[in-house]
Amino acid sequence: MLPALLFNALLNVKWQSKCRSKLPIQVAAKWSQDHPTPSDRRRHRFPLDDDRNPDGSMRRACLLRLTFVGYASLLVVLLLHHYLLLDLSGAVVAELVNRTEARLNDALQLSGGVIWARQQFVQSATFGTESRFLLTPTMGSTNCSRLLTVYILKSRPDEFFQRAAIRDTWGKTLKGRLVFVVGQATTSAKYQVETALKLEADRNKDLLFVDFADTYKNLSLKSVAILRWADRFCQQASFFFQGDTDAVVFPEVVENFATKHIANQSRIYGSCWKLGRVVRVGKWQMDQKLYVPTHYPTYCSGAAYLMTRDIPGRLLGVLQPSRPYFPIDDAFFTGVLAEAAGVQRISIDGIHWRDSLESTMLTCKCPRVLAVIEFKSSQQLRNAWHDLSAKLRVCSFDYD
Secondary structure, three states, X not given: OHHHHHHHHHHHHHHHHHHHHOOOOOOOHXXXXXXXXXXXXXXXXXXXXXXXXXXXHHHHHHHHHHHHHHHHHHHHHHHHHHHOOOOOOHHHHHHHHHHHHHHHHHHHHHOOOOOOOOOOOOOOOEOOOOOOEEEOOOOOOOOOOOOOEEEEEEOOOOOHHHHHHHHHXXXXXXXXXXXXXXXXXXXXXXXXXXHHXXXXXXXXXXXXXXXXXXXXXXXXXXXXXXXXXXXXXXOOOOEEEEEEOOOEEOHHHHHHHHHHOOOOOOEEXXXXXXXXXXXXXXXXXOOOOOOOOOEOOOEEEEEEEEEEOOHHHHHHHHOOOOOEOOOOHHHHHHHHHHHHOOOEEEEOOOEEEHHHHHHHHHHOOOOOOOEEEOOOOHHHHHHHHHHHHHHHOOOOOOOO
């Protein structure tokens, strides 16, 4: 622990010196009007909040990066401490984890999300290049042959706390198998993050690590990787549950649903929309050159859905390598590709958004719940699992 803390301190000293080395001793002429002497200019060369300083933005960005590096290295220290199983009580570890996660979130908000470099570029102009699996989950001797449902979740490399929360809550109740899919880190702490990922993979055997940059615009590459892995290594599972790490899932309800529909094929079940309008501007924009129609075929929310065992092979079968890259992953895979492959999309009432479920439970004590989504922190997810489990314990669900 002591060497790790010393390493953290050295990183802070290094970045402080870098910030200071980038700061000019003298500033622009208009600022010197308020501080005419050289000594004054030197003394006031670090006014972070002074908007008159033309170099203020550079200094602010530099120090924000220093803040991030400090917290990121502290995160690595805590993870290594946890994975090496040193003698810390669970209460102490939980407190440290919660504080560190809160500080990281604060730092990200201060920086406008820029420092945690979630770059918005696309790895490839087409779907032609297959990504390599750098690490694969260990499926054991069953090789999916006796599994009713495999749960596959898209996750960012830095979501250590969120994955741990899932393993500690609903992941413990699984009869099936849990897999987290991550790409390569794009942050300044890439080496530290990926070192911690390898430790996590060695310990939990549940990471599918793929060799593309893990960014929002590359989510479609992650979906292709999921389909390829499921089709190649897990064909014998009856169902695949695909979703995000902000979801609280109720495996008992999912298994009940899957059992009743096990004879069905070529179906995707989820929260689905008909004739969703194509957005041309903003976060979910779709270039008209890539997709001309004004509406998508029926598609399901990518946050949580269930697909039958034949879906990965059917979707891959109609995905041409020369196909231009399509960045809106749920509309593409459960809509455009599914339509081309003759796959039915069936909307079910068991997928809930966090806010809508809260209002629903005011009028209905026992709504059908397969999954609830949009829990943005690990603590929210833990709390939701315990609260909802207690409220729904008296309920029984029977799907037609």
